[in-house]
Amino acid sequence: MFNDPKIFTNTTQLAQQIELANGSTIQASGTGTVQIKLPHCILELSNCLLVKNLSYNLISLGAIMKLNYKILTQNNNTIFNGTFNSGNFEVTIEGNKALATITNHNNILTLHQTSRHPSPEYLGKMFPTLTTTNLQCPTCNLCKITKSPFKGAFPTPQRKLQFIHTDLFGPVETPSNLGYKYCLRVVDSYRSYVWTTFLKSKSETGFHIQKLIQRIENQCKEKIANLVSNNESEFKNHQLTTFFQDKGITHLTTAPYTPQQSPFTERGNWITITKARCLLSDSGLDKSFWAKAWFKRPPTYQHLQPFGCLCYYLNNQPQGKFSEKGSEGLFLGYEEGHRAYQILDRRTEPQITNDNPITINTAPPKDNHPKSPTNNLLDSNVSTAVPTNKKGDHYEWIPKEQPPANEIHGENTISNELENMEKHQVWSPTTIDNNIKPLSTTWVFKRKTDENGNLTKFKARLCVRGFHQKEGIDYDDVFSPTGRLTSLRLLFTLCHLNKFKIEQMDVKCAFLNGKADKDLYILRPDGYDSHQPHQYFILNGSLCGLKQSPRCWHLELKKALTDIGLTPSLTDPCLFFSKDQHKPMWLFIHVDDLIFGGSWNEEFKTKINHRFEMEDLGQIKYALGIRILQLQDYISLIQDKFIKNILEEFNLTDCRHTTSPLPGNSKSFKHLPSKSIDHPFNYRRAIGLLQYLVQCTRPDLAFATSFLSQFLEDPKDIHFNSVKHVLAYLKSTKHYDLRLxxxxxxxxxxxxxxxxxxxxxxxxxxxxxxxxxxxxxxxxxxxxxxxxxxxxxxxxxxxxxxxxxxxxxxxxxxxxxxxxxxxxxxxxxxxxxxxxxxxxxxxxxxxxxxxxxxxxxxxxxxxxxxxxxxxxxxxxxxxxxxxxxxxxxxxxxxxxxxxxxxxxxxxxx
Incomplete structure (x- = not known):
């Protein structure tokens, strides 16, 4: 029985009820043939059932043996002896051996403690040979009292990473020994897999969520479709909103004051807290070790040890030949990323990491239950798959299969870009010699917004990995001029004084119009017709990513503008003008954006449209992050939307009011007490954004930004607070506009x-x-x-x-x-x-x-x-x-x- 209809061939519709081992039934919707690719052959199974609600695919070993296949197991260990009869394996279990595994409650309780106090149900799923029905743990009875759980409000996921639930709990009244006050949990509701990390402050939430999402997608090789959280500001802010948009992740939130809508995180928080409470109570350690009482990954049983137990480890720095080589400590957990143990030294009380073999004292709690043989209690070579949680009845308010947003728009934008490549004849298929190393390509996706921040379109660009180019072989000259913003402001001034309308045009696929100045070869791009026999292409034009592409495009645009009748300025080569005093015009170029004004705008637009494929944006309203208003008495340049995005990115939309760019004590930081920043704050990015504001429209920030940029290499908390003061000043003065x-x-x-x-x-x-x-x-x-x-x-x-x-x-x-x-x-x-x-x-x-x-x-x-x-x-x-x-x-x-x-x-x- 299989749950994926895509792997079936010769499918026939079917309506059949299938009874499971526990008496429940599931619906089979079809039958057909499934081919399974093995290392050395293809296994073809006929008469397979399609059961969409099946959590795991089930294959009959008996049916495989009937096809003359052999079944081999690793380690050659005998687990059960049985006979193959009528397509089934019949196994006989001795009653006295089964009884022996349940009589020793003491050992089951030790295993329960070693496994971090799971419920009897989950302990039984982990170790099916145990009978855990009557397990009673005094620690759990004290620490796990709760109300009845609520059912979730989100639909049942149909694949991995379709729904990711996240929540933050804290602050804990007792910070951990490393200063942690919060715990961030991320849960995949499809398989109930949990990722956990610890934080020192709420402001770190966005930083750690981005790191976790990148790691999760890399580990699972799939994309996250939806992320569910509450409505708190640590999850709803500009930093994460932008990140989710770029990743194509839909951010869903629960209703206010209804945490029961997301039981994966709320109940998970309860599980985390109660397990930590049990482990701290059981081990007798101080409450400051609560962050170490929860694993960040599920370790295997072979090296699981009771939290807080006595251990001995090899001391790497013994005092002498006859000194003790080992030290005594308390076991705290496992170091993430490599095989090492976290140990609390009982004498000096520092937390250390040690990768040497250790001896753990796992003496069980005293108990008066009868002793019985336990040699058959557990075979370490047996592993058991744990089934998923029983699914509740959910109200489906979105489609079951919801792909990430990037995938939806990515396919269309990629096909459009490839059509543009063909239209501009950017490449030609070819063959290459063995001594030529072709360049690879990658796709880059971007969202374009208007002056109000509204999404206007999605764009996809095929970029060459130009960092593999070699100077003198793949390129020579790469310089391409960039226009000065002073020239752009002069254009605005001259056009306003002469009462000319200022307009804007955008060159579509600008770099594709450039002419290649070297013989460059690329591999067939992803998304290109895979049925084409050619694997290599020679470039006729320039592509994004090539080191010489900006120069090739600028030379092509310069030639076109010169042919139309405009002359490049010797003072600023990105400012073009008309020498004809009877037909004045000024034009400023920024890569593929043309900003111009003069007495013959319509004639110019007609001529430039004959040369390139253009997009006419009409009267200029927004360019380079600047909102432009052409009024009767002046031209207004303002960046209020850009400032709003900065405040949202740094979570300062609710900051206090201030009237000066810097605090009063910022004349000198040299003798003021300061310490390094201990939380993730991108000081360099904040200064970069402020510098762009200064260059465009905000001369009042020039001194503050230049002064604070001196501390980019090693910013302290006093510099961080000064940057926040500048951003608070921005909030108070975001309505400032530069008038020309x-x-x-x-x-x-x-x-x-x-x-x-x-x-x-x-x-x-x-x-x-x-x-x-x-x-x-x-x-x-x-x-x-x-x-x-x-x-x-x-x-x-x-x-x-x-x-x-x-x-x-x-x-x-x-x-x-x-x-x-x-x-x-x-x-x-x-x-x-x-x-x-x-x-x-x-x-x-x-x-x-x-x-x-x-x-x-x-x-x-x-x-x-x-x-x-x-x-x-x-x-x-x-x-x-x-x-x-x-x-x-x-x-x-x-x-x-x-x-x-x-x-x-x-x-x-």
């Missing part, structure tokens, strides 16, 4: 303003921070960083900062001159009179002789009247907020000018 195209400062249209400042000696960690802001109808560029040279005075520090700011001013001037034919004037504001005096005075200064090269650079600009340096009071210097952590009442006026926004009051939402 409006003018809060009175200056002419062709005037670029620069603001520079330096905080010399302000922080012991940084010594000197410099900052600059470039303003042209709105804030276009900014920087804040630690100075790379040591300044000997505040004047020198300010002078170095001014030099860097002037470099940015000149870069923007050249870009404007090239793309608009405007010759803008440059004005630099500084709050240091010494800087102006040094730059304007040609007299030799003994204190500035070591900065003469920078001196000549600025003086030449002043002599040629290409630059003007003007003094600005410190309280009006907007760059001051990018060099230090200013309080809210001091920085708010600066931020209103930086963001060109008078409504920047903090909001707690």
């Amino acid at each position: 195209g409006q003018n809060n400062l009175k200056h002419q249209q062709n005037h670029i303003l620069g603001f520079t400042d330096s905080d010399w000696g302000g922080s012991e960690e940084s010594k000197s921070f410099s900052a600059s802001i470039i303003y042209y109808h709105g804030t276009l560029g900014w920087r804040s960083h630690k100075q790379k040279v040591v300044a000997l005075s505040s004047a020198e520090a300010e002078y170095n900062a001014a030099t860097e700011a002037i470099q940015d001013l000149l870069w923007l001037k050249h870009l404007l001159l090239e793309t608009t034919n405007l010759i803008p004037k440059l004005t630099l504001f500084t709050d240091n009179q010494s800087t102006i005096a040094i730059a304007s005075n040609h007299v030799y200064h003994h204190g500035t002789r070591h900065i003469n090269f920078r001196l000549h650079f600025i003086q030449n600009l002043l002599e040629n009247q290409e630059l003007q340096i003007t003094y600005l009071e410190t309280n009006r210097m907007i760059a001051d907020s990018l060099t230090k952590n200013n309080p809210y009442n001091k920085s708010i006026d600066h931020l209103k000018i930086i963001f060109s926004n008078n409504d920047l009051s903090s909001k707690e939402e």
Whole structure:
């Protein structure tokens, strides 16, 4: 009898009741032939029954012997003697031997304790030769009193990993000896298999669930379809929601205050606690060892020992030749991942791990039951399969066979991608020589969302494993330019000043349009027609993953845009413009995204559609994680959705309100007490996300992010708390938007303003921070960083900062001159009179002789009247907020000018 209809051939429908050994019946729905692949042949069984509700497949040994097959067993040990009669094996069991196995209650109780206090029913399933009906364990009677269980509310699973139940219990009033307070249990309801891990805090839940899911899927070679948990925040957060979406796992939750809906975890928690309670009570160990009283994996019986029993182990560091070689300890459990024992040394009381052979004292509890022979109690060579739990009656509210979400959409996206490959003639089948090593490929899946975070489509990309490429053989040049965000903000400003509509287009299958510059060969990809005889392909175009693919695509796109009539800028090769003053247009490229605005948008879209397969996204609303609003008076750039995702990822959506990026004591961390982070927090990722915010729309975070990035290698808890403070500030200010195209400062249209400042000696960690802001109808560029040279005075520090700011001013001037034919004037504001005096005075200064090269650079600009340096009071210097952590009442006026926004009051939402 078999339970899988897919393995049947020549199936005939059938309705037949089959009576089992316990008197119950099951329904057979068909009959047919099943072929079983053996190591050296194929076993064909006819007249097999299809029983879908059968937990295990059943094969008749008698039927196999009738087909002239022999049945061999390992170890050549005789378990029973019997005869083969009429297709059945008849075995006679001696009554006195059976009685001998049940008379010694003392040994059964010892086995019960050694097996971690299972119920009599499960002990009988583990060891069928025992009679455990009358087993009475005083420890269990004290520790396992409970109410009657509830039936579950989820349907009966039909395969492994279809339903995974998880729950967290704790905090335990007595932390374990290693500091654990929580226990996380994951249960596969199909086979009731349990994975367990221990946590020190609730915040570790998401990290450990991701690790467990990866390990479970690797072990079982199957994908998890559904995960069931309660509604607590440790399971319902952005980190796990994103992880479940990427893995294609459906997250189901129980109703509030109804834990009985998930009996696998709730009853499992009860089992875990009661077993630990029994083991601690039985062993007499302190309650702090509760985490060691539960195995993380079911060990075999041969090395099972009673928890907390006396043991002796080999001491690896004896004191002398005549000193004792062994030490006395208490047995705690087994080390996961390798064969070693966890032992508590009775003298020094540290927990140690020892892989040497140990001698366990397993003296049973004293009992007055009669003695009887026990040599036939157990044969260690016999193993028995334990059947699954009896299934309850469940209400089915989802399909029985529910594949993971990735599989549903993956098949469609893969077929679409392969069709695109054929359409673009990316490869050609070929044969290769033995000295050529083809590259392998893999599939990468992605979800695309809109400006509100809503899912728009699924994408699949075939990627070459380019890390196997060899320089000089498989590739030469790989450089491909990346556009500067300052150029993109300039495009927004110019289009708004000229009242041009800004639109966006996406190139479909961009990399497939690139032309291969080397003869590269790949293996036949997974999902490609397996009936094709060809195993190897030569690439005609570029594929994702190849080191030269970005360069090949950029060259192809550059040629197409040049043919249309656009010219790449020499200042930023990712910014294209029209030289025809009667048909102005500016276009910014980011890989396969085109952002453009001009007087001939429709004509451009028609021409580019003739060259590539495009997706017209219309007026731009969302790009690079930035939400873009084209209003009448200005263009607004905001990243509120991006900030919301960051807060959800780090579980800080309910954090407190704050008005400054850093806490008040963050001027120096050097002398403050701190310790290493003892919980999983991705400090590096948090800084990376903040840096991207700074580059796009949030100059107010520039100093805080640059300052905290100094501690990436070894962050302490004080740095972790400072990052959380920055994220709390983000929550309060996520409505901040950067406004371009409006003018809060009175200056002419062709005037670029620069603001520079330096905080010399302000922080012991940084010594000197410099900052600059470039303003042209709105804030276009900014920087804040630690100075790379040591300044000997505040004047020198300010002078170095001014030099860097002037470099940015000149870069923007050249870009404007090239793309608009405007010759803008440059004005630099500084709050240091010494800087102006040094730059304007040609007299030799003994204190500035070591900065003469920078001196000549600025003086030449002043002599040629290409630059003007003007003094600005410190309280009006907007760059001051990018060099230090200013309080809210001091920085708010600066931020209103930086963001060109008078409504920047903090909001707690």
